[in-house]
Amino acid sequence: MGIELLGKTNINFIGMRKYAFILSVIFVSMGIIALVQIWRGQANLGIDFAGGTAIQLKFEKPVQMEQARKVLETSGYHDSELQHFTEGNKLLIQVKKPFEAREAKVSDRIVAAFSGEFKENKFIVEGTTEIGPKVGKSLRDDALIAVVISAIGMIIYLAWRFEFSFGVAAAAATFHDVLTVMGLFLLLGKEINLLLITALLTLAGYSLTDTVVIYDRIRENLRLRPKDDLGVVMNSSINEVLSRTIVTSVTVFLVCLALFLFGGEVIHDFSFALLFGIVVGTYSSIFVASPIVYEWRKGQKIRIRTKR
Amino acid sequence: MLRSIQLRAGLIVLFLALSIFFLIPTLVDPLPKWWTKYLPTDKINLGLDLRGGMHLLLEVEVQKAVESMMDKYAADIKDSLTKKDIPFGKIERTPDGKISVVLPDSKANDRFNQVRTDQFPGLKVASFREAEGKFLYLLEGNPKEAKGVEESAVRQALETIRNRVDQFGVTEPVIVPQGDREILVQLPGIKDPQRAIELIGKTALLEFKLVDDENSLEEALKGNIPPGDEVLYQKVVDRDSGVVTRRPYLIKKRALMTGDVLTDARMRIKSDFNESYVSLDFDARGARLFDQITAENVRKRLAIVLDNNVYSAPVIQERISGGKAQITGSFTPEEASDLAIVLRAGALPAPVKIIQNVTVGPSLGEDSIRKGIRAAFIGSLLVVIFMVAYYRMSGLIADWALVLNIVYLMGAFAAMRATLTLPGIAGIILAIGMAVDSNVLMFERIREELRLGKTVRAAVDAGYDKALFTIIDSHVTTLITAVVLFQFGTGPIKGFAVTLSLGVIINLFSALIGTKVIFDWINMKKQLKTLSI
Numbered sequence: 001m002g003i004e005l006l007g008k009t010n011i012n013f014i015g016m017r018k019y020a021f022i023l024s025v026i027f028v029s030m031g032i033i034a035l036v037q038i039w040r041g042q043a044n045l046g047i048d049f050a051g052g053t054a055i056q057l058k059f060e061k062p063v064q065m066e067q068a069r070k071v072l073e074t075s076g077y078h079d080s081e082l083q084h085f086t087e088g089n090k091l092l093i094q095v096k097k098p099f100e101a102r103e104a105k106v107s108d109r110i111v112a113a114f115s116g117e118f119k120e121n122k123f124i125v126e127g128t129t130e131i132g133p134k135v136g137k138s139l140r141d142d143a144l145i146a147v148v149i150s151a152i153g154m155i156i157y158l159a160w161r162f163e164f165s166f167g168v169a170a171a172a173a174t175f176h177d178v179l180t181v182m183g184l185f186l187l188l189g190k191e192i193n194l195l196l197i198t199a200l201l202t203l204a205g206y207s208l209t210d211t212v213v214i215y216d217r218i219r220e221n222l223r224l225r226p227k228d229d230l231g232v233v234m235n236s237s238i239n240e241v242l243s244r245t246i247v248t249s250v251t252v253f254l255v256c257l258a259l260f261l262f263g264g265e266v267i268h269d270f271s272f273a274l275l276f277g278i279v280v281g282t283y284s285s286i287f288v289a290s291p292i293v294y295e296w297r298k299g300q301k302i303r304i305r306t307k308r
Numbered sequence: 309m310l311r312s313i314q315l316r317a318g319l320i321v322l323f324l325a326l327s328i329f330f331l332i333p334t335l336v337d338p339l340p341k342w343w344t345k346y347l348p349t350d351k352i353n354l355g356l357d358l359r360g361g362m363h364l365l366l367e368v369e370v371q372k373a374v375e376s377m378m379d380k381y382a383a384d385i386k387d388s389l390t391k392k393d394i395p396f397g398k399i400e401r402t403p404d405g406k407i408s409v410v411l412p413d414s415k416a417n418d419r420f421n422q423v424r425t426d427q428f429p430g431l432k433v434a435s436f437r438e439a440e441g442k443f444l445y446l447l448e449g450n451p452k453e454a455k456g457v458e459e460s461a462v463r464q465a466l467e468t469i470r471n472r473v474d475q476f477g478v479t480e481p482v483i484v485p486q487g488d489r490e491i492l493v494q495l496p497g498i499k500d501p502q503r504a505i506e507l508i509g510k511t512a513l514l515e516f517k518l519v520d521d522e523n524s525l526e527e528a529l530k531g532n533i534p535p536g537d538e539v540l541y542q543k544v545v546d547r548d549s550g551v552v553t554r555r556p557y558l559i560k561k562r563a564l565m566t567g568d569v570l571t572d573a574r575m576r577i578k579s580d581f582n583e584s585y586v587s588l589d590f591d592a593r594g595a596r597l598f599d600q601i602t603a604e605n606v607r608k609r610l611a612i613v614l615d616n617n618v619y620s621a622p623v624i625q626e627r628i629s630g631g632k633a634q635i636t637g638s639f640t641p642e643e644a645s646d647l648a649i650v651l652r653a654g655a656l657p658a659p660v661k662i663i664q665n666v667t668v669g670p671s672l673g674e675d676s677i678r679k680g681i682r683a684a685f686i687g688s689l690l691v692v693i694f695m696v697a698y699y700r701m702s703g704l705i706a707d708w709a710l711v712l713n714i715v716y717l718m719g720a721f722a723a724m725r726a727t728l729t730l731p732g733i734a735g736i737i738l739a740i741g742m743a744v745d746s747n748v749l750m751f752e753r754i755r756e757e758l759r760l761g762k763t764v765r766a767a768v769d770a771g772y773d774k775a776l777f778t779i780i781d782s783h784v785t786t787l788i789t790a791v792v793l794f795q796f797g798t799g800p801i802k803g804f805a806v807t808l809s810l811g812v813i814i815n816l817f818s819a820l821i822g823t824k825v826i827f828d829w830i831n832m833k834k835q836l837k838t839l840s841i
Binding site for chain 2: 056058088108124125126127128129130131132134135139142143145146149150153154157158161170194195197198199201202204205206208209212213215216217220240241243244247248250251252254255256257258259261262263264266267270274
């Protein structure tokens with residue numbers, strides 16, 4: 001046989017649920033605070049949700065940040081955000097004011113101001129994004145509706161394959177992960193944009209798979225050992241699939257690490273969300289998804305479909 | 309056993325061949341002649357975020373189209389009343405889209421009502437008031453007619469923008485309606501986004517109006533604009549210094565003629581000044597109208613107004629027949645040529661507002677692709693190495709499944725002409741993760757069975773059997789999510805959902821058939837006593 005990271009383990013995961021719940025409540029409340037902040041418009045929303053203008057410039061030579069900031073201030077964009085990518089001498093300027101198509105365009109004015117100041121250091125406009133406030137709102141709503149409906153579909157399928165409590169717990173664990181990553185992004189002041197939503201969906205898919213694998217083993221063991229206590233069955237099931245859980249997490253983590261390190265600035269935050277999300281997703285399928293079912297159904301007879 | 313192995317291997321090879329077949333246009337450049345003649349030549353379609361280009365969402369301001377319909381009604385009412393010598397006070401469109409009519413006495417009122425019911429049955433009386441011997445009406449349009457005007461405004465705007473883009477020359481543009489009053493325009497690989505926006509967003513309403521020389525422009529600029537007049541400006545560029553100034557004109561509001569009588573508009577260059585201008589050709593009706601206008605207004609100034617900007621206001625020297633005119637101004641050749649395009653393609657029935665503009669320069673797109681591919685490659689390599697290190701020979705089989713997966717996925721992309729976007733790459737990462745996971749699930753199961761002391765053959769079969777339902781469950785839940793996201797998501801989320809759904813389906817195949825067949829084949833060739841797993 002090849003390497004084994006873990007031999008046969010016998011960890012009492014269900015017994016640790018109290019500590020896990022405390023930790024998770026902290027995570028989830030952070031996420032809920034993030035949601036409220038987003039709803040209030042206080043969070044660092046990307047311009048695709050908030051509306052506004054973003055311009056990315058690529059210079060020939062390195063740029064002094066002070067100089068760039070001065071240009072923005074003198075041209076009246078004090079509240080704009082400036083991000084510097086040293087690799088390739090790139091500047092990302094974001095003005096989070098809903099733009100008005102009729103006015104002189106924000107992007108034109110900024111580009112003109114920079115051309116005046118940086119005469120020695122030529123640049124090209126690599127990309128511009130302008131989003132009206134109405135579009136931002138509809139993008140946000142569409143994303144929300146899609147997420148909610150897919151959660152419902154998922155609960156129905158898992159309720160049919162396992163039991164209602166399993167479906168709800170799987171959905172809860174998935175939302176737990178999504179909220180945790182959102183909370184982290186709020187804490188770090190990172191931007192919440194459409195690309196992050198995609199990362200959260202990827203992460204939700206990953207976390208869900210992880211949870212289903214463990215549920216599957218629990219179902220199998222419940223059938224084999226109907227007399228045993230639910231907690232005992234859950235523990236041994238989680239232990240049995242633990243090496244699979246770890247191996248899969250490690251491989252996906254490696255892929256995301258490569259994206260994070262080499263993927264370029266556009267997907268930098270995206271891959272950061274995934275990296276962190278994989279750790280949380282693995283944690284939640286072990287410490288959140290099954291313990292919720294345990295708390296819900298302990299001491300009761302679980303009716304699992306006997307036919308597969 | 310042998311038959312089943314042959315069958316499954318055949319299926320794998322068939323799909324592999326199909327994938328490579330569809331990928332050839334993407335990989336081979338240039339394609340041989342015989343290929344382009346008979347076989348598909350579609351490359352994998354890259355989204356704007358990867359190949360660079362411009363994505364615009366336009367909102368047609370349909371209420372403006374309705375307003376101009378009401379303006380026209382107001383003008384028609386005035387005309388009819390004037391023709392019949394019915395005296396009237398003020399007739400104008402109110403800001404909320406109704407028409408207010410004031411009549412001085414009851415005789416005029418009776419005759420007006422006659423005209424109203426005979427000629428304008430579409431207009432309803434919203435309110436009527438009699439005050440100080442005057443009769444005040446507020447007329448409103450038919451909501452059904454307004455709705456029709458709104459719909460046709462969007463349809464016409466779509467058609468006009470399509471024409472303009474076609475004449476501008478962009479390869480593979482996407483111009484489709486979205487929702488009730490929005491138009492989505494995607495222009496891949498565009499070099500000069502600013503110019504494209506000008507071209508698409510210009511209303512291009514061309515009007516010929518008289519300059520009011522009887523009243524004082526100075527007074528008007530102080531705020532005393534005579535009724536029926538307006539102040540419009542001309543942009544004047546000084547040839548030497550390049551300084552731009554705005555020159556005001558006092559202009560009569562009524563348009564004598566509009567751009568809908570044009571049959572052609574071309575960019576020309578005046579040979580003696582090397583100056584660009586746009587020449588206009590009118591149709592028969594336009595030619596007649598222009599002839600009449602110029603005949604009636606000799607020595608007066610005729611302003612050529614485009615989207616409420618005066619371009620020139622020459623004095624009419626003599627009656628002009630023949631149906632030709634020109635627009636001069638300080639144009640660069642590009643400006644003149646773009647203006648000719650928009651005039652040829654026709655005016656937009658209502659102004660459009662850009663509510664979303666995402667422009668990705670070709671260099672950024674290239675950068676994203678290069679880095680994305682490099683990262684995906686390094687990531688896959690890490691996984692490949694890890695799997696071999698962890699599972700030895702079996703890891704090699706898993707790696708084979710991974711390669712199958714990626715080739716199938718790319719092939720399916722090319723065959724279905726789906727569009728690969730940056731979020732799509734995220735979907736592929738998740739799919740790769742699931743592909744590896746399927747193998748890990750099976751291998752861990754096989755290890756468990758081997759630990760129980762089963763023979764290699766029995767362990768492999770049992771491992772696959774038991775892992776099967778777990779794999780199906782996890783894939784179906786993911787597929788449900790992906791399909792819903794595809795159905796209800798927009799833009800990037802849709803791109804993500806497409807790759808994910810394809811990835812899940814392909815992964816099921818390669819996990820359940822792709823690797824098992826190799827185990828079976830090895831098992832059949834040599835009765836393994838131990839398995840490298």
